[in-house]
Amino acid sequence: MQREAVLNTLxxxxxxxxxxxxxxxxxxxxxxxxTRAAILxxxxxxxxxxxxxxxxxxxxxxxxxxxGGYAMGILASHAQSYAPLDLGxxxxxxxxxxxxxxxxxxxxxxxxxxxxxxxxxRTAGVYFxxxxxxxxxxxxxxxxxxxxxxxxxxxxIYVRNSFPGLNTLDPIQFFGLVFAVLAVVLLIMGRIERSxxxxxxxxxxxxxxxxxxxxxxxxxxxxxxxxxxxxxxxLAGALFADLNRFVSPTMFSWQMSGxxxxxxxxxxIGRLFGPVVGACLFxxxxxxxxxxxxxxxxxxxxxxxFVVLFARGGVIGALAGRGAHHG
Amino acid sequence: xxxxxxxxxxxNGLQSGIMLFLMAAGLTLIFGVMGLxxxxxxxxxMIGAFAAAAVAGATGSFxxxxxxxxxxxxxxxxxxxIGVIRRLYERDHLxxxxxxxxxxxxxxxxxxxxxxxxxxxxxxxxxxAGPVTLPGGIQYPAYRLLIIGVGLVIAVxxxxxxxxxxxxxxxxxxxxxxxxxAALGVDISKLYTLIFAxxxxxxxLAGALVGAIQSxxxxxxxxxxxxxxxxxxxxxxxxxxGALVGAxLVGLTDTLGGVLLPLALSGVMDASAATSVGxxxxxxxxxxxxxxxxxxxxxxxxxxx
Numbered sequence: 001m002q003r004e005a006v007l008n009t010l011x012x013x014x015x016x017x018x019x020x021x022x023x024x025x026x027x028x029x030x031x032x033x034x035t036r037a038a039i040l041x042x043x044x045x046x047x048x049x050x051x052x053x054x055x056x057x058x059x060x061x062x063x064x065x066x067x068g069g070y071a072m073g074i075l076a077s078h079a080q081s082y083a084p085l086d087l088g089x090x091x092x093x094x095x096x097x098x099x100x101x102x103x104x105x106x107x108x109x110x111x112x113x114x115x116x117x118x119x120x121x122r123t124a125g126v127y128f129x130x131x132x133x134x135x136x137x138x139x140x141x142x143x144x145x146x147x148x149x150x151x152x153x154x155x156x157i158y159v160r161n162s163f164p165g166l167n168t169l170d171p172i173q174f175f176g177l178v179f180a181v182l183a184v185v186l187l188i189m190g191r192i193e194r195s196x197x198x199x200x201x202x203x204x205x206x207x208x209x210x211x212x213x214x215x216x217x218x219x220x221x222x223x224x225x226x227x228x229x230x231x232x233x234x235l236a237g238a239l240f241a242d243l244n245r246f247v248s249p250t251m252f253s254w255q256m257s258g259x260x261x262x263x264x265x266x267x268x269i270g271r272l273f274g275p276v277v278g279a280c281l282f283x284x285x286x287x288x289x290x291x292x293x294x295x296x297x298x299x300x301x302x303x304x305x306f307v308v309l310f311a312r313g314g315v316i317g318a319l320a321g322r323g324a325h326h327g
Numbered sequence: 328x329x330x331x332x333x334x335x336x337x338x339n340g341l342q343s344g345i346m347l348f349l350m351a352a353g354l355t356l357i358f359g360v361m362g363l364x365x366x367x368x369x370x371x372x373m374i375g376a377f378a379a380a381a382v383a384g385a386t387g388s389f390x391x392x393x394x395x396x397x398x399x400x401x402x403x404x405x406x407x408x409i410g411v412i413r414r415l416y417e418r419d420h421l422x423x424x425x426x427x428x429x430x431x432x433x434x435x436x437x438x439x440x441x442x443x444x445x446x447x448x449x450x451x452x453x454x455x456a457g458p459v460t461l462p463g464g465i466q467y468p469a470y471r472l473l474i475i476g477v478g479l480v481i482a483v484x485x486x487x488x489x490x491x492x493x494x495x496x497x498x499x500x501x502x503x504x505x506x507x508x509a510a511l512g513v514d515i516s517k518l519y520t521l522i523f524a525x526x527x528x529x530x531x532l533a534g535a536l537v538g539a540i541q542s543x544x545x546x547x548x549x550x551x552x553x554x555x556x557x558x559x560x561x562x563x564x565x566x567x568x569g570a571l572v573g574a575x576l577v578g579l580t581d582t583l584g585g586v587l588l589p590l591a592l593s594g595v596m597d598a599s600a601a602t603s604v605g606x607x608x609x610x611x612x613x614x615x616x617x618x619x620x621x622x623x624x625x626x627x628x629x630x631x632x
Contacts, residue, residue: 057420295440304428
């Protein structure tokens with residue numbers, strides 16, 4: 001446990017260290033890379049609650065990522081055009097305020113996770129994987145064929161949304177904000193893991209029948225985990241959209257869902273910091289390998305295949321040893 | 328809408344459903360017998376299409392192209408099974424998802440490296456390029472009719488293979504108790520390679536047949552793969568009959584929804600809104616169908632347990 005804790009601290013401090021060094025060397029692109037890594041890490045931290053602790057292999061978490069992104073895109077585009085969003089029953093004003101957008105993103109993706117979870121959690125195993133994948137595809141095609149917000153072309157937001165007291169257009173300030181969100185979410189996730197709910201969820205993963213005999217309801221535990229997980233990934237989606245100032249249906253694509261799982265497994269499944277390590281490693285590999293070859297995904301595929309077949313604990317597992325694995 | 332147009336759309340739906348069946352049959356066999364979820368099945372579809380386009384480009388023969396798609400996809404399937412998939416049977420579903428996701432990356436980018444990013448075109452043979460007149464005066468493309476015919480023949484062949492042959496007995500035995508048939512002297516790893524290659528060949532053939540209607544490009548397999556998953560969820564995992572019924576349901580819903588929904592909505596709203604809302608709803612229709620099946624039969628129409 002000791003080695004893993006040291007490793008976690010090092011990893012966690014590496015991100016702001018990179019950002020600060022980049023600031024000193026005046027390399028804003030490196031700050032943007034670090035921000036991207038932190039946001040993708042956040043999305044995977046969300047998935048990790050369902051996948052690592054709950055054992056729910058969701059291949060549809062891009063739904064929540066995309067919904068968070070579009071929550072930002074739709075609210076900001078209405079603020080941009082000064083035209084309120086008329087929903088028939090009530091009218092919503094557009095907004096450029098990040099806290100409001102975040103709350104909307106969390107609420108919308110939690111609601112979607114509840115609906116998808118109610119259906120998908122009626123099944124298990126391979127069915128669950130296929131159904132989450134299919135729902136992801138449903139949102140993807142819906143967004144492509146829905147013309148109101150750019151359809152297939154996506155939607156551009158010209159100015160990054162605002163956060164009280166910060167200049168979010170400054171890369172390092174935006175990075176600081178994203179990193180603070182990641183830190184808070186990691187803290188909460190750590191609490192959830194050790195809470196009675198987290199322990200019950202882990203029990204339901206390891207032995208659902210035993211969980212039921214002691215009076216727990218695996219279905220409800222998993223549903224709650226799925227909803228929290230979706231909400232966190234939705235929040236990451238809103239931040240990702242703000243980073244790029246652009247949303248498009250690719251945020252809903254199944255490759256996105258696949259990449260989130262890749263982050264978790266690259267880092268080490270079932271570990272709090274696994275997704276953070278995995279996402280940083282992925283962004284780093286993407287940056288380095290895409291400079292080497294146009295076909296860098298072949299190398300990524302080979303690395304991934306190697307990790308799955310031969311190094312199952314991921315990077316943290318390899319460095320910290322198997323003993324610390326709580327699964 | 329005239330009845331003629333409706334019949335034409337029903338035929339289109341049948342055609343896409345039959346092609347989905349070729350994909351879903353392989354997937355459901357592989358899952359039923361080996362318990363493996365194979366995301367790379369779409370890559371085998373793509374390999375079949377590229378092999379067909381390459382051979383058709385070199386020789387000009389469509390029949391040779393179809394043969395090449397079968398052989399290339401079956402060979403790729405056998406190599407993948409022996410090299411990678413074999414190590415995954417005892418692993419959990421997460422490992423299977425990840426390893427086959429990695430295979431997609433490798434196969435897609437490898438194909439892009441070999442053939443480039445531009446789509447290839449596979450021409451429908453001249454003899455089948457025109458329309459034929461069906462009873463009732465319906466004009467319908469001969470090639471699409473051929474696809475429906477080929478698909479039905481393969482479906483019947485697959486049913487006979489599984490119900491009437493020695494290999495079929497072994498496949499069914501493998502589905503219910505793999506340890507027992509290994510104990511009875513069946514070489515189980517050879518059987519698995521054979522089933523995987525058979526599923527791959529069906530996917531490759533579907534890729535080549537559809538490639539002549541659409542374009543042949545990297546990434547063409549994954550949307551079809553996900554549709555095939557919907558088919559399997561609707562039909563029930565492991566059931567060939569379920570795959571056939573599910574594939575036809577999905578093909579018809581998808582095709583007819585795209586035509587009928589905008590038309591139905593144009594009664595209640597203006598034309599452009601009806602088109603956009605209708606097509607958006609139509610894109611969701613098969614998933615709504617899947618959700619309905621899940622609510623009433625969580626294990627699919629023909630699924631057990």
